[in-house]
Amino acid sequence: MEEVTQELESKEYFINMGPQHPSTHGVLRLVLSLDGEIIKKVEPHLGYIHRSIEKMCEHDSYQQIVHLTDRMDYLSCHINNEAVCLAVEQALQLEVPDRVKVIRTIIDELTRLSSHQLWWGVMGMDLGAITTFLYGFRDREIITDIFEETCGARLTMNYNIPGGLFFDIHPNFQKRTKDFITYFRKKLPEYDTLLTNNVIFMQRMKGIGKLSKEDAISYGVTGPTGRASGFSCDVRKQHPYMAYDKVNFKEVLGTEGDCLARYKCRIAEMWESMSIIEQLIDNIPEGPVKVPTKAVIKLPKGEWYQKVETARGEFGVYIISEGQRSPYRLKFRSPGFSNLSALDHMARGCKIADLVAIMSTLDLVIPDIDR
């Protein structure tokens, strides 16, 4: 009799999700322990795309460090660039011209929009609606074109330099951006029809992967993910940089902290981003686009920290300088890393399909986590 009961007992088993898996969005390896389809534990294993960017920074000049940050969170590369530039400007006590501030802000918001569009497309695809992927890319393509025309590259733009911008905006920039906003204001409701209002989607997102405000704070979860739990953590509001203190926008806060809240938070952020761009695009002040710096920038001895709000959350740069041309130590605080740490907490007790949804709403970019 005893043997029978033993056989009937279900056992946990392990499954390796990744490093090559369609929905880990890169080379992330999750070791899942499962009971049937129920997740008992998620253990992320990192390091598959570690390129030791922080160490490389210790040998590069400050201008060169900027372009390395493109390769971390490649979906908000401009914002990453900006963080380094701001830290350097802060150390050198440079005041950048107003024109630079406004242009940087506009491109920040465009970056955020394009990142969220891609996230939306991928989100749909993770849930099995492949068509959304193409629609997301369709709209993102217009922004990438704007970037390409002005910054010279579609993804790794490297448009910021310490002290300003690489070159002035392209004459077409304003018109194209305005056209895009008009276009996208028409297309964004389509996103709602396809996913947000869809029953299947609703059912799959509601109440899944809950993260309370306390947990969000204790895990250091920031960005739309943290704000969906009600954790007011928008750096743009709390420590405004560039032109963010001049524009009107709402910090989107959710209450539920589940997948649906995170989803809605990002969609609402897209509307906010568009309104920020609209406020600024016609009011770009005239003036130079950079303040001259020395060819070899040497920061004074000291430590500086600068944080910005990327599409994924709070991105921080911490520089320790010994007065040399390269930093003594440079540390990036990447939002993806902290957000991923909450995955286990959120996913316990969910199903495999839910795990995919949760990861999608975390909006992970693996190079950002591994650096």
Add this chain to the structure above:
Amino acid sequence: MKSIIKYFKDIFSGLRSLVKGMAVTGHYFTHPKEIITQQYPENRDTLKMFERFRGEVVLLHDENNEHKCTGCSACEVACPNGTIEIIPKRIEVDGRKVKAIDQFVYHLQMCTMCGLCIPACPTDAIVMANTFEHAVFDRSKLTKILNKPGSKIMDGIK
């Protein structure tokens, strides 16, 4: 009773949301004019990159096969990836030995197209070109010598 009404309401609102979603995809299905993809190799003639697009570093030569590079290595220093290698030589100008380039070696496979070398050049000798079809069958083909054979430095560039 209430729960029964809710039950049917759920069904209808669910079906309605699904039909609305289908209307969106249906719209695009019936409007093939809105297709956005391009037929890439076929449209090579009409495909134009934006002028600022950074595709690769080139050393500008004029019609006399002259370039502006003095071999000062500023670009080499500015490059974060060791992409550029300037191999200098000494040439004799008016009886004085001056530095000039022997070979401007450019490792395309290491270039991240960051564009930092361009503003670093004091004589504006190099620019970013728009080309983007860099695929080759042999990796060694990616290492390029940018100064054309027999080229020399333009007069008056120091």
Add this chain to the structure above:
Amino acid sequence: MNWLYDFSYLTGGIHNSLSEHFEPSTVTLIEMILAGVAFMILFAILGLVLVYAERKVSAFFQQRLGPMRVGKWGTAQTLADVIKLLMKEPLMNKNADSFLFNLAPYIIMIAAFMAMAALPFAKGLHALDFDIGILYVSAVSSLGVIGILLAGWSSDNKYSLIGAMRSGAQIISYELSVGLSLLTIVVLTGSLQFSTIIESQANGWWIFKGHISAVIAFIIFLIASTAETNRGPFDLAEAESELTAGFHTEYSGLKFAFFFLAEFANMFIVSAIGATVFLGGWMPFHIGGWVGFNNIMDYIPPIFWFFGKVSFIIFLMMWFRWTFPRLRIDQLLTLEWKYLLPVNLMNILIMAFLALMGWHF
């Protein structure tokens, strides 16, 4: 051209000429072989056409052009893919159960073949006309799940196993709804035989004649049969973003192609059943009393009617797939047991009442 309208001229002609030369038993044997070959050819053509259609349809839904390189408008693309699949190396896990692993794709294919045998394609073009045709087809078409279960079990891959288990739960539950929604129409026809069902729709298709009940039954049939064929939004057994490729993760080359082909064949089969039972099979579109109109409709050969209706249903299924996100396994079961099944049972009751009172047309 008469044979295009009534295939019994053609089949009868073949039968007569064969009977002149051979014994009756040999004639039967030859005819069976002929039918088998015909079905195999149909299968291959279906695979080619449907894969191409799916790729093109999905492309247009997604504002793409789809395959454009091989042949005009990419028409030869599937052919090229077949050649590619044929040349691929058949891989197998070291610890896989090789007998079952190799058997699984064939089971799926055989199930599809058997179901197809009973489908009425046009007037007189009907290999087997059982008096329990519907029962037979729905029984046989669910045999395929054995293949899926075996494939998942023998692959020695946990993803495959999860996929197979999901698919088992899914097909067993949705089988009910498919059967019951077909029964709703059977209540009206009083017969399970395909030919009788089609004949009964000579003056109008059941979906029009059977009031709202038939429409509900048709919608349920569409949903349930999409689920039964493991297609999106019910593709949990494959669930690319969750289980990489589900039960056929470990298959490659020709065996993978079999799974692929079987999916499309099954889609065709359920669409054919739907078209036959709800949309009048090969019966042209008739409106009672409009003689002129009916005559014009009769000019279109039945076989075109049949394939037209089938493609309509297939298109609907593709539309579903390329619009909706995938369900989760518990939602899938909730949908079946809490919504489809009760509604279905109620619907049958209503239909029975309608039939009893003679309120249908």
